Amino acid sequence: MRGPVVVLGDTLLDRDVEGVVNRLCPDSPVPVLDETAASDRPGGAGLAAVFAAAQGADVVLVTALADDAGGARLSALLAAAGVQVYPLALSGATPEKIRLRARGRVLLRHDRGGTSGEPGQPSEEVLRVIGSASAVLVSDYGRGVARQPALRDALAATRAPVVWDPHPRGPAAIPGVHLATPNESEVRELVPALPGASRLATASRGAQGLRRRWRAGAVAVTLGGDGALLCHAGSTPLVVPTPGSAEGDTCGAGDRFAAAASLALAQGALVSEAVQAAVAEASAYVAGGGVAAALPPSARSELLVRAPQSQTKGSRMSTSVVGPGGERVGVAAVATLLGEVRAAGGTVVATGGCFDLLHAGHVATLQAARQLGDCLIVCVNSDASVTGLKGPDRPVMSEGDRSRLLAALSCVDAVLIFDEPTPEAALSWVRPDIWVKGGDYATGGGDGTVTLPEAEVLRRWGGNTVVVPYLDGRSTTDMIVRSVGERTR
Numbered sequence: 001m002r003g004p005v006v007v008l009g010d011t012l013l014d015r016d017v018e019g020v021v022n023r024l025c026p027d028s029p030v031p032v033l034d035e036t037a038a039s040d041r042p043g044g045a046g047l048a049a050v051f052a053a054a055q056g057a058d059v060v061l062v063t064a065l066a067d068d069a070g071g072a073r074l075s076a077l078l079a080a081a082g083v084q085v086y087p088l089a090l091s092g093a094t095p096e097k098i099r100l101r102a103r104g105r106v107l108l109r110h111d112r113g114g115t116s117g118e119p120g121q122p123s124e125e126v127l128r129v130i131g132s133a134s135a136v137l138v139s140d141y142g143r144g145v146a147r148q149p150a151l152r153d154a155l156a157a158t159r160a161p162v163v164w165d166p167h168p169r170g171p172a173a174i175p176g177v178h179l180a181t182p183n184e185s186e187v188r189e190l191v192p193a194l195p196g197a198s199r200l201a202t203a204s205r206g207a208q209g210l211r212r213r214w215r216a217g218a219v220a221v222t223l224g225g226d227g228a229l230l231c232h233a234g235s236t237p238l239v240v241p242t243p244g245s246a247e248g249d250t251c252g253a254g255d256r257f258a259a260a261a262s263l264a265l266a267q268g269a270l271v272s273e274a275v276q277a278a279v280a281e282a283s284a285y286v287a288g289g290g291v292a293a294a295l296p297p298s299a300r301s302e303l304l305v306r307a308p309q310s311q312t313k314g315s316r317m318s319t320s321v322v323g324p325g326g327e328r329v330g331v332a333a334v335a336t337l338l339g340e341v342r343a344a345g346g347t348v349v350a351t352g353g354c355f356d357l358l359h360a361g362h363v364a365t366l367q368a369a370r371q372l373g374d375c376l377i378v379c380v381n382s383d384a385s386v387t388g389l390k391g392p393d394r395p396v397m398s399e400g401d402r403s404r405l406l407a408a409l410s411c412v413d414a415v416l417i418f419d420e421p422t423p424e425a426a427l428s429w430v431r432p433d434i435w436v437k438g439g440d441y442a443t444g445g446g447d448g449t450v451t452l453p454e455a456e457v458l459r460r461w462g463g464n465t466v467v468v469p470y471l472d473g474r475s476t477t478d479m480i481v482r483s484v485g486e487r488t489r
Helices: 045-054 069-080 124-131 149-157 184-190 199-214 253-266 271-287 297-302 331-343 360-370 383-390 399-408 424-430 455-459 476-487
Strands: 005-009 011-024 031-044 059-066 084-090 096-102 105-112 135-139 162-165 219-222 228-231 238-240 348-353 375-381 414-418 434-438 464-468
Touching: 005 045, 005 124, 005 253, 011 045, 011 059, 011 069, 031 045, 031 069, 031 096, 045 059, 045 069, 045 135, 045 253, 059 069, 059 124, 069 084, 069 331, 069 424, 084 124, 084 424, 124 149, 135 253, 162 253, 184 199, 184 219, 199 219, 199 228, 219 253, 219 271, 228 271, 238 271, 253 271, 331 348, 331 375, 331 414, 348 360, 348 424, 360 375, 360 434, 360 464, 375 383, 375 399, 375 424, 399 414, 414 424, 424 455, 455 464
Parallel strands: 005 059, 005 135, 011 096, 059 084, 135 162, 348 375, 348 434, 375 414, 434 464
Antiparallel strands: 011 031, 096 105, 219 228, 228 238
16 A cells, blocks of 8 residues: 555544343432443544554545544543544534444444534645545534535645545545445435335435435445345446444444445545455454444553443543642643634644653753743643653653642643543644754754654644753753662662
């Protein structure tokens, strides 16, 4: 493949709540679900991207993320799955789909997040990555990303094969897509069926109608456990049956089908070969246990099914509010700040680090960073992250104490704690205009060149990275070494 597989579309936060039902509600004849565990995962385009990344592909996700806890959670989940997120701003709340389940069966689905928010404009880097893709999957969930004019222009201009997974509330596919992948119910909504027509005739008529309407190369209608029907330019459709019968949780099967077809096309397969591969993948997915079993090991460990009474310590961005000045610590505080600053047209500045034993060098960097914009958000490595980076004897101070000290500084507007070794997930959610590091953060090349690993991440939404002067002779590690040496004399 000459470039990344790009997945473009609406990402949702999916949550499965597992429980047991032993009684009816006393004031209404409905079952009472006693929650025993819950798990989060990316949904929509995010799930399709996770599936593609699990197959070893270099995957870029172009999606819209809201400035709320749901958006922060999605960033962490996607980073854990190895997906590169190129975020667009999203007005409104993160859409969530919550399935209440007992004994493997869904009792109720609870949707929240309100009406679709308006996605922001893509950066030049987003448009460039679409142009360099080996294949593009448009995973439309009817919430606006696939309708964005600049993105549609970039899709129309790319030479890569485009797979369009449509939604009845979404826009028409761009003319000339290689493959559209609606399911049966979507076809019936988009192309009314003739009275009395058979299932196969309805699917064939709908596929041919969409192929002509969208000027698509081919349309594959997924038929659930019966495989798929593929319509090309000819009058005779190709029916691709499933390798065997499979029953189970079909949630995400359509995303798995579209992702598999996109990967096959990226590798040079014919459309008919791509559809056959996609049917086999989707069938194996359902037979193998559905979405929970299909997630890659990194994502499964990140999604840790958790008891509702306690928070897992796995990868996360802190939602807590702690101590003096605590109203400025955590996802909720950062989301509020971002909303206010962006509504006023201000510049968001961010910096990050362990900040173990806060010293004058840290303060100088923070003060210089704050002068570059209208707010300063500090991304702080959690205790687990610091231990992973610096060893079992670190940190010296807990993440709660470190965040309290930072929030107490007048130059700091909000603090965000993250668990990963790098702040990539936090940055993908915050989308700062400027990322700042102290002037000692260099490659040591001797020519004054400073390379920041976060620079590539910032380019995804058109942000900039800068270095500010750092006070010589200030180092947390040196301070600890000197302190230990003095105590042992």
